[in-house]
Amino acid sequence: MAKELGVDIGGTKIRIAIVEQDGRLSFDKKIPTELPLYPYLEQQLLGVLADHPEIEAIGIGTHGFIDPVKGYVIYATETLPGWTGTPVKRLLEKATGRRVEVDNDANCAALAEAKFGAAKGYSRIVCLTLGTGLGGGILWDGKLLNGGPHGGAAEIGHMILHPGGVRCTCGRRGCFEQYLSGTALKRKIWEAELKISPQQLFESAQSDKQAARISDEFTTDLAVAISTLQAAFDMEVLVIGGGVSDSAPLWIDQMTEKLKGLQLHPLDIRIAHFGNEAGVLGAALLVQDNG
Structure with missing residues (x-):
């Protein structure tokens, strides 16, 4: 069965999880945020995809002002140095061969609460x-x-x-x-x-x-x-x-x-019902709901 991957990018850690249709996490990985961020993120995701080839799409929730159509980071503060201007969707779709959607992390949390929570x-x-x-x-x-x-x-x-x-x-x-x-x-x-x-x-x-x-x-x-x-x-x-x-x-x-x-x-x-899980749940919903 096809799976969706949720990714929640924060200033100190990144959470990567496979989210089931009922909101359960069947795979959950937390890693420290390292710079430069994009090549590190790509490397980590390619490793997850190698172990879980059934993943068909990736949702990314991240700090910053995001163009959700282009999947582009318009502006991010120094919480994530060098992240401003990164065309995340284009780069990751090319690297992974999967559909990728990107949005602001607070929007992802809202999706999670609307779908499964308060x-x-x-x-x-x-x-x-x-x-x-x-x-x-x-x-x-x-x-x-x-x-x-x-x-x-x-x-x-x-x-x-x-x-x-x-x-x-x-x-x-x-x-x-x-x-x-x-x-x-x-x-x-x-x-x-x-x-x-x-x-x-x-x-x-x-x-x-x-x-x-x-x-x-x-x-x-x-x-x-x-x-x-x-x-x-x-x-x-x-x-x-x-x-x-x-x-x-x-x-x-x-x-x-x-x-x-x-x-x-x-x-x-x-x-809110969800604490630290809200971002990764909502990130997966970017591709569950839009697919």
Whole structure:
């Protein structure tokens, strides 16, 4: 039986998996990210294909602004040095003889939650991944809202939350990502001279005034961001994933209470079902659903 391969490319590791139609991983390999990235990726995939010749197609989820039609990396930050400008689809299809599809990693995570996870059964979905940065994926009647002339559609992390605020990796100031990510929480903890990790922040908010202030700012900013997204997309459900969502039981009630005064309509908010598996599952769905 033909199989699809999912590949999730991050700044520190790459995950490669064969994903079954029901979402099970029948093969799962994790390797460190090495540079230069493209020749290393090709070598690794050719090795997997030699052991699994039944693989017919490869889906790639990666950091960066992606042209999903051409499978081309329009722009990637220094998280992946030298990745900007790489024609991943063309090069890999030539090297492997398989069909290849490429998209942004947050879009892949959204696909996984829509197909198998917290957003299953919904057709208009916004997913936020609050990790090292802030990623976003939007599905509209089952189709990803992606691409655009500059590969920047659905780049939720680079919408402006606080004009003139903290400088972002994109070069502008005040982006969502600089207030709603693990990196943003680390910065705020450092500025407050607290000796805690982001994971400990929301527990410490019960007894520490500075931690409580940071928690309050975070939940306020998240409520504002969600209400803005609702005005733009009128989604049925919003899914929150990424590492920061692990602590959601400690802050979700506070955030939803603040959202009540900002939302246009009641909104179903759910925590993502998948953690680190979301990217590789969704990457495989790029070729499962489009084939």
